[in-house]
Amino acid sequence: MKKIINDPSTVVGESLRGLAAAHADILKVRTEPAVVYRADAPVPDKVAVISGGGSGHEPMHGGFVGLGMLDAACPGAVFTSPTPDQVQAAIEHVHGGAGVLLIVKNYTGDVLNFETAAEFAEMSDVAVRTVVIDDDVAVKDSLYTAGRRGVGGTVLLEKILGGAAEGGYRLDELEALARRVISSVRSMGVALTACTVPHVGEPSFVLGDDEIEIGIGIHGEPGRRRVPHMPADQLVRALLEPILDDLPFGSGDRVVLFTNSMGGTPLVELYLAHGIAERLLEERGIVVERRLVGPYVTSLEMQGMSLTVLKVDDEMLRWWDAPVRTAALRWGA
């Protein structure tokens, strides 16, 4: 295992120090327990939006902390849920009197630990609502999940919710918007190679020299099927068709298209894949209103990609377009 680290047990803490040093104008980091939070938190009378999950998916979630997106993120160990005390500390630190919305990806440990923290917060009279995102169409249940997994749709949800919270939405309105986004977004991914968790020291799984895994999870959990590698035209279709058939998306629908790298896939390949996805959507009469292309929900150095499609309306687009100023996403601010 060749990684730019000192010790597998200190990777996350040392990385957070670098994040804080790089973006002191946007975010701060507290340790024991680890929380990344907005430099100007708490923002009075704004609903605080908090998320988190295992590390190793950077820039998610710490890279989305800042104006117009998250108030705080709770980074667990690599591919490990954050603890309830991390989430509690985040809530205490950033809530500004208007309540807290927790965005949780659907993994059993995450759901449990965020719920525990929410219960503690409510005992302190902080109003908390929790929404669980489960946008991955690949598998019904999986290694760490009852039901579908939360993957790339999380980025779109956090951007739209963060924008609306900054724009003055109250807790009820935010929760309703979150549920609409969650019901309108679908994703699927593929792995060309595995990744190696630092404290494990060897690849999470093994793929043959000409083998790929369609429907991979962001922790390398098994997908739908291992198949021989295929040309990009065919591969993008294999990801996109199950997404479109699931909601389903149809002619005339307006969407945000998110083409995500799993980390190790070069941008030259990712843009190539994005161009194919645009063409396939156009052929179906689906209108791409906005796009996001890049490595935003990664699995360490895994080569591969995912596609996420969100059916949008004017309300969602308004908050997608709203100013955002984070380490990883920034526009209008």
Add this chain to the structure above:
Amino acid sequence: MKKIINDPSTVVGESLRGLAAAHADILKVRTEPAVVYRADAPVPDKVAVISGGGSGHEPMHGGFVGLGMLDAACPGAVFTSPTPDQVQAAIEHVHGGAGVLLIVKNYTGDVLNFETAAEFAEMSDVAVRTVVIDDDVAVKDSLYTAGRRGVGGTVLLEKILGGAAEGGYRLDELEALARRVISSVRSMGVALTACTVPHVGEPSFVLGDDEIEIGIGIHGEPGRRRVPHMPADQLVRALLEPILDDLPFGSGDRVVLFTNSMGGTPLVELYLAHGIAERLLEERGIVVERRLVGPYVTSLEMQGMSLTVLKVDDEMLRWWDAPVRTAALRWGA
């Protein structure tokens, strides 16, 4: 070779189509010859800033086209210089009457082809100046270079020059500023793994399971030495010390620090390395005024990183901070 492509011979063209589809509000792409240019080009009475080079280093340079940075980028084949007719087409397409500044990385083919295009442009009475960046301290001459190679410093140069051009600098002033930036910036990189050029189909070089190459070039050209892999503290020091000793940088200097991923290195590792570099600079009394962290000058899927340090003054910082709106760098706009 597992890549998300259809055919090695069409990778760059297909990828440019995806880039254009993703960022239609910022840039446009023309083909035969391939040029990426600002959607609003030509900008009247502004010096046009143009760069380019082999593909495979994305987001450089196409991802830096837009307001406050490049007017056009000329993408060659993967790891191959753009042709003179690409550069000529770019000049014709984006020059707005105030002349053209060409930013060229110091590789023999790039320098020759940009010079040829500059000569043709001057025959058409377009004022052209060329600056060559050679910031890599690793080796004196190399596989594709007489003198030092141009690497990560290119991003800082393009941002500062693009800002100043947008701010109204004339061609003489821009050239003078460019020469000051070039004389004040130094870089060095390391590879943990090799990358595979699509039309070659196998890795450019081979590193052992516990071996790294210090001083690697962005095309996998040989560096200073192959050594056993080492902890991040030691690795960052091995990159930073030759940089600091070269200019040299000393106590009280103000700098921009750029921690760059070669493509395949996860952000969790990159931020960890960035934190170490910040600490080492602080120990030497060097003041980090601004930072950039991410994969900006890549070598396809290569795992590894580079550090770039630029000694800055108020003029450079002013244009570093100026608004920029490109696919890869965006703030204030």
